[in-house]
Amino acid sequence: MEGPKGKLSFKHRPEVKVAVDSDTNQVIVSRDGDDRPSREFHGLTRAIVANMMVGVKDGYEKKLEIVGVGYLASISGDTLQLRVGYANELHRKIPTDLTVTCPDQTHVVIQGCDKQSVGQFAAEIRSLRKPEPYKGKGIRYQGEQVKIKPGKSATK
Numbered sequence: 001m002e003g004p005k006g007k008l009s010f011k012h013r014p015e016v017k018v019a020v021d022s023d024t025n026q027v028i029v030s031r032d033g034d035d036r037p038s039r040e041f042h043g044l045t046r047a048i049v050a051n052m053m054v055g056v057k058d059g060y061e062k063k064l065e066i067v068g069v070g071y072l073a074s075i076s077g078d079t080l081q082l083r084v085g086y087a088n089e090l091h092r093k094i095p096t097d098l099t100v101t102c103p104d105q106t107h108v109v110i111q112g113c114d115k116q117s118v119g120q121f122a123a124e125i126r127s128l129r130k131p132e133p134y135k136g137k138g139i140r141y142q143g144e145q146v147k148i149k150p151g152k153s154a155t156k
Helices: 036-057 115-127
Strands: 016-021 026-031 060-067 072-076 079-083 090-093 098-104 107-112 138-141
Touching: 016 036, 026 036, 036 115, 060 115, 072 098, 098 115, 107 115, 115 138
Parallel strands: none
Antiparallel strands: 016 026, 060 107, 060 138, 072 079, 079 090, 098 107
C-alpha cells in the first residue's frame, strides 16, 4: 500500500484472501472456512489492513512527556538522547521509518505510517523510566494519568 505518508506491506495468512476491487477502489478481505482460526485471522487481517490505510494516508503519532527536575530529551542526528535521572545519558537510535522530534526539552513526538512501529518505539522510550507512583517522575504518554500514592504516614 502506498500513500502520501509512506509505503507499507503485509504478508497475510493463507486462510485469508485479500483482493482489491478496482471498480469501487476497495480492499476486500475474505476467508475460506468458518473455523475458529480462519475467523480470528480474518478479523486480524482486516484490522491490520485498515490500520495500514490510515497510516499511509494520515500517519500515526505518539506524544511523550518527560516529568522530573533535570529530566530532558534532545535529538542528535539519528539518535534520541535522554537524561532521566541516571548517572549517564541514555541514547536510542531512531528507526529509519519513524520521524522523532522534540518541540521542547520535556516533550518527544514520534510519527510514522506504521502503527505498530510507532507504538513499539514509544513503549521502548517510556520503559526507560516509567512514571513512579509517589511523585509521578518519569516518561509518560501525553494525557496519561499517573495515580499518585500517599507516602509513609508519620506515626507516634
